[in-house]
Amino acid sequence: MKILVCITHVPDTTSKIQFTDNNTKFDKTGVQFIIGPYDDYALARAVELRDQTGGELTVLNVGEAETEPTLRKALAIGADKAIRVNAFPKDAYFVALQIAHYAKEGAYDLILMGRESIDFNGGMVHGMVGELLGMPSISPVMKLDIEGQSAKMAREIEGGKEYIEVDLPFIAGCQEPIAEWKIPNMRGIMSARTKPLDVVETISDETFSQVNAFQLPPAKGAVQLIDKDNVEELVRLLKNEAKIL
Amino acid sequence: MSILVYLEHTEGAVKKSSLEAVSYAHALSSKVGGEVVAVALGNISFEELVKAGSAGAAKVYHVADEKLSVGIIQAHANAVGQVFQKVGANTLVLAKSSLGDAVAARLAVQLKAGLVSNVVELPETEGGYTVKRSIYTGKAFAETSITSDNKILAVKKNAINLKTDGGEATVEKFEANLEDKDFAAKITSTDQATGEVLLPEADIVVSGGRGMKGPENWDMIEDLAKELGAATGCSKPVSDIGWRPHHEHVGQTGVKVAPSLYVAVGISGAIQHLAGVNGSKYIVVINKDPEAPFFKAADYGIVGDAFEVVPKLTEAIKANK
Numbered sequence: 342m343k344i345l346v347c348i349t350h351v352p353d354t355t356s357k358i359q360f361t362d363n364n365t366k367f368d369k370t371g372v373q374f375i376i377g378p379y380d381d382y383a384l385a386r387a388v389e390l391r392d393q394t395g396g397e398l399t400v401l402n403v404g405e406a407e408t409e410p411t412l413r414k415a416l417a418i419g420a421d422k423a424i425r426v427n428a429f430p431k432d433a434y435f436v437a438l439q440i441a442h443y444a445k446e447g448a449y450d451l452i453l454m455g456r457e458s459i460d461f462n463g464g465m466v467h468g469m470v471g472e473l474l475g476m477p478s479i480s481p482v483m484k485l486d487i488e489g490q491s492a493k494m495a496r497e498i499e500g501g502k503e504y505i506e507v508d509l510p511f512i513a514g515c516q517e518p519i520a521e522w523k524i525p526n527m528r529g530i531m532s533a534r535t536k537p538l539d540v541v542e543t544i545s546d547e548t549f550s551q552v553n554a555f556q557l558p559p560a561k562g563a564v565q566l567i568d569k570d571n572v573e574e575l576v577r578l579l580k581n582e583a584k585i586l
Numbered sequence: 587m588s589i590l591v592y593l594e595h596t597e598g599a600v601k602k603s604s605l606e607a608v609s610y611a612h613a614l615s616s617k618v619g620g621e622v623v624a625v626a627l628g629n630i631s632f633e634e635l636v637k638a639g640s641a642g643a644a645k646v647y648h649v650a651d652e653k654l655s656v657g658i659i660q661a662h663a664n665a666v667g668q669v670f671q672k673v674g675a676n677t678l679v680l681a682k683s684s685l686g687d688a689v690a691a692r693l694a695v696q697l698k699a700g701l702v703s704n705v706v707e708l709p710e711t712e713g714g715y716t717v718k719r720s721i722y723t724g725k726a727f728a729e730t731s732i733t734s735d736n737k738i739l740a741v742k743k744n745a746i747n748l749k750t751d752g753g754e755a756t757v758e759k760f761e762a763n764l765e766d767k768d769f770a771a772k773i774t775s776t777d778q779a780t781g782e783v784l785l786p787e788a789d790i791v792v793s794g795g796r797g798m799k800g801p802e803n804w805d806m807i808e809d810l811a812k813e814l815g816a817a818t819g820c821s822k823p824v825s826d827i828g829w830r831p832h833h834e835h836v837g838q839t840g841v842k843v844a845p846s847l848y849v850a851v852g853i854s855g856a857i858q859h860l861a862g863v864n865g866s867k868y869i870v871v872i873n874k875d876p877e878a879p880f881f882k883a884a885d886y887g888i889v890g891d892a893f894e895v896v897p898k899l900t901e902a903i904k905a906n907k
């Protein structure tokens with residue numbers, strides 16, 4: 342089976358978010374970048390499926406040269422080869438166009454992504470690629486098994502899950518507990534150095550949106566502490582001050 | 587040019603977040619003109635559909651195809667796309683949700699529409715079309731302009747007040763032209779809690795963390811939630827260990843909630859948990875450790891043992907009714 346996993350290169354979940362250049366650029370000072378946590382779940386499941394059924398696992402990122410260590414990490418975790426589409430990811434549609442093009446060229450049986458990126462949280466790229474390729478797109482998928490040419494999966498819905506069957510090829514946006522995150526071992530890290538990482542150019546520059554500026558939320562005021570033996574005071578505040586009860 | 591709103595429904599009722607999306611579309615139409623039209627798919631009663639009228643829709647198209655009662659993404663996207671063309675809309679508004687996002691993404695390609703998700707305000711329409719959206723899991727905002735003629739806005743919960751004083755909506759049937767391949771993904775069964783307040787929709791949420799010590803102590807959380815008419819949530823370790831189901835896990839890698847009130851009991855307030863709750867209007871924290879980071883994000887806090895404080899609080903709320 343040929344599997345494609347699309348990964349993002351995003352600030353670590355504990356990062357303090359700040360901007361520079363008059364609030365037009367993300368401030369990378371002191372920020373550590375990681376594989377998007379949802380993409381990491383997709384990758385972990387893809388490695389398991391590849392090991393189970395054989396075939397080839399490719400990871401792809403649309404990003405500038407700085408994302409290569411993140412792609413190398415995915416190779417260390419178990420991907421066989423990597424593709425970097427050399428461009429700043431301008432908007433979701435732009436990214437989807439690139440992915441759809443290379444996905445079509447590679448004729449993948451299965452395309453896995455994260456349910457959403459943790460920078461812009463759109464949850465959109467998988468659906469866009471699905472529409473561009475005329476394939477089903479399913480998200481968020483929390484369980485995925487492949488039997489021959491068809492897949493069984495569980496998709497999380499509000500308050501529960503639904504079980505879905507679909508034939509390959511298709512696209513899934515993944516989340517936990519689809520698989521456990523995999524940590525690269527020494528052998529993986531060594532072999533990642535020699536695995537192919539191809540840099541390819543964009544096939545279109547089309548976008549439908551652009552970010553003009555960023556903003557930080559206003560600072561939160563100090564907490565009002567209430568004595569544990571006076572919970573009635575909390576009820577009063579919720580009623581009269583917050584006007585919730 | 588009309589504004590179309592995609593309505594989601596669950597357990598026979600139109601979702602509150604979808605009615606908020608109608609309210610948003612109504613406010614948008616007051617700004618840019620055009621009629622607000624809604625579309626609902628699958629089995630849903632007439633009484634429910636007219637609620638879109640109270641929220642500001644002039645008309646509701648109902649695609650009554652039974653097969654659309656479940657959320658098959660491709661089929662939903664195509665049906666909504668056909669209504670969009672029929673009414674000659676240029677804007678689609680919907681509530682941010684896992685189904686809404688998936689449908690919106692496919693439609694963005696079909697309609698060549700700029701899609702902005704997590705929208706928190708009405709757009710700025712002078713000299714362009716700029717929308718404010720929440721990014722970095724609520725840690726920041728981005729002013730994003732849409733450059734295409736067609737536009738899709740996925741609205742975050744609580745971005746706008748629910749309108750309830752609108753007029754009567756006319757309801758009209760619409761036959762969507764769907765093919766077998768739109769139903770290629772088959773939903774074989776569903777496993778969903780019924781009669782509960784849905785976490786992403788809830789106006790009040792009570793969550794428990796590892797400080798609750800074990801699943802047997804969740805009665806306390808549930809009693810408080812019941813008294814408040816709230817949904818229950820939990821931290822990630824709690825669902826990882828299996829004390830609570832996965833769909834209750836709140837945070838960066840779980841459900842993002844934006845209720846009026848979030849009550850956190852025995853949760854330390856790790857940055858990844860806070861990322862899922864920073865859209866809440868008010869936060870109450872109950873934790874025995876005065877140094878717990880959650881207090882920094884809270885409006886009201888009680889330093890104390892949850893096993894003592896929570897039952898007392900439940901009683902006090904009951905007494906206040």
Ligand SMILES: Cc1cc2nc3c(=O)[nH]c(=O)nc-3n(C[C@H](O)[C@H](O)[C@H](O)COP(=O)(O)OP(=O)(O)OC[C@H]3O[C@@H](n4cnc5c(N)ncnc54)[C@H](O)[C@@H]3O)c2cc1C
Pocket residue numbers: 354378794795796797798820821822823824835836837838839840851852853854855856857858859862872873874875878890891892893
């Ligand atoms: C990539 C990544 C993603 C993550 N995503 C999420 C996410 O989406 N959501 C999430 O929640 N976490 C997430 N985490 C985990 C997160 O970092 C924390 O580990 C987790 O939130 C801690 O859960 P907790 O507060 O329940 O437990 P703990 O940190 O163990 O805190 C328990 C708290 O309970 C208090 N307590 C104990 N006993 C009592 C008592 N009797 N009465 C009152 N208080 C008491 C303690 O003082 C303590 O503050 C993520 C981590 C990573 C690395």
Ligand SMILES: Nc1ncnc2c1ncn2[C@@H]1O[C@H](COP(=O)(O)O)[C@@H](O)[C@H]1O
Pocket residue numbers: 347348349377379380401402403404430433436453454455456457458459461462463464465466467
């Ligand atoms: N620049 C990118 N390169 C590769 N994959 C991406 C990129 N952006 C998003 N994706 C994939 O699409 C998923 C959803 O992203 P988003 O729509 O931005 O929330 C992510 O989890 C990734 O799997």
